[in-house]
Amino acid sequence: FFSSRRRHTRYGTVTGVQTCALPILTLLFPTLERVFPGCLPGAAQLVGDCVAAACARALATTIACEVADGKPDEVTGRIEGAPEMPAEGIKEFPIAQESLFWWRGRDGDGWVCSEAAKAACEKGFLIRKPYPELKIDLTQYTRRNIAMYGSEPPEPQIVAETKKHVARTATFLKGREQVRDLLAAGMGVFNCSGMAFERQRGEWGVARQVGHWSHAQHWLGFDDRPETHQKFGQALVLWNNQWATWNTGDDRIFNDPLGRRIPPGSYWALADTIDRCGSIIALSSVAGWPKRRISTWGAEGRV
Numbered sequence: 001f002f003s004s005r006r007r008h009t010r011y012g013t014v015t016g017v018q019t020c021a022l023p024i025l026t027l028l029f030p031t032l033e034r035v036f037p038g039c040l041p042g043a044a045q046l047v048g049d050c051v052a053a054a055c056a057r058a059l060a061t062t063i064a065c066e067v068a069d070g071k072p073d074e075v076t077g078r079i080e081g082a083p084e085m086p087a088e089g090i091k092e093f094p095i096a097q098e099s100l101f102w103w104r105g106r107d108g109d110g111w112v113c114s115e116a117a118k119a120a121c122e123k124g125f126l127i128r129k130p131y132p133e134l135k136i137d138l139t140q141y142t143r144r145n146i147a148m149y150g151s152e153p154p155e156p157q158i159v160a161e162t163k164k165h166v167a168r169t170a171t172f173l174k175g176r177e178q179v180r181d182l183l184a185a186g187m188g189v190f191n192c193s194g195m196a197f198e199r200q201r202g203e204w205g206v207a208r209q210v211g212h213w214s215h216a217q218h219w220l221g222f223d224d225r226p227e228t229h230q231k232f233g234q235a236l237v238l239w240n241n242q243w244a245t246w247n248t249g250d251d252r253i254f255n256d257p258l259g260r261r262i263p264p265g266s267y268w269a270l271a272d273t274i275d276r277c278g279s280i281i282a283l284s285s286v287a288g289w290p291k292r293r294i295s296t297w298g299a300e301g302r303v
Helices: 029-036 049-067 089-092 097-101 113-123 156-162 174-182 225-233 270-275
Strands: 025-027 167-172 188-197 209-224 236-240 266-270 278-288
Touching: 025 174, 029 049, 029 209, 049 097, 049 188, 049 209, 049 278, 097 113, 113 167, 113 188, 113 236, 156 270, 174 188, 174 209, 174 236, 174 270, 174 278, 188 225, 188 270, 209 266, 236 270
Parallel strands: none
Antiparallel strands: 025 209, 167 278, 188 209, 188 278, 209 236, 236 266
């Protein structure tokens, strides 16, 4: 499920993005919240579908950055906009993780990141809105919707709808520099790991890595500034969990002149946690929705 149009190498260029040598602070959640107001922290997981949830959040991040950039789609040539859906759906989280989880090939919990990325590229996904023509309503994240398919695949009419919206490129990443550069390019990145983190954030929103979870999450920022290295001994990466408001503590961003706060459910961690992830995948070039005639989004960068 890799794009033949882009080159993946160990160093120098990753999916067409030059590695960045400049110290940067990348924050993707402001763009995500501008394009999908009220989407964070989203609904808390109901079952063991963390892989689908993390993949869905990476997809939404990529979509938001592509909409905010306002550049024509690289395949269709059209400028795309945010998909229309009810406010209740956005609050649950815009991409229906169930529509990815239906492709796990069995009933029950659990999945792997590579298979979720493959589903996002080959099968596609749905958003949180009613689909009366399909006789399903995904506005709410519910156990009933989660359990609709698994060992039995979705019906052909559902497949026809999901395939309208796919990620054209999924790229395996290795190491913190590649994660930093793909986030800076506005691509959603998710991971599978065995690491657990403290529920209580420390000073400047940093949480210690303690214990073990078999879990998938995604990243919404990277702080590679010199003052951050001086303060913490290395860069920081902004983890975001899909358990809604599950943690507490300091939510400030270190040395941020704008005084911004990280979203509920997120936390900064040392960047070396990236090196201990089992798999890391970036999703890009999402086939989206036609731009509406009136739009409030503008290309305002990553910070």
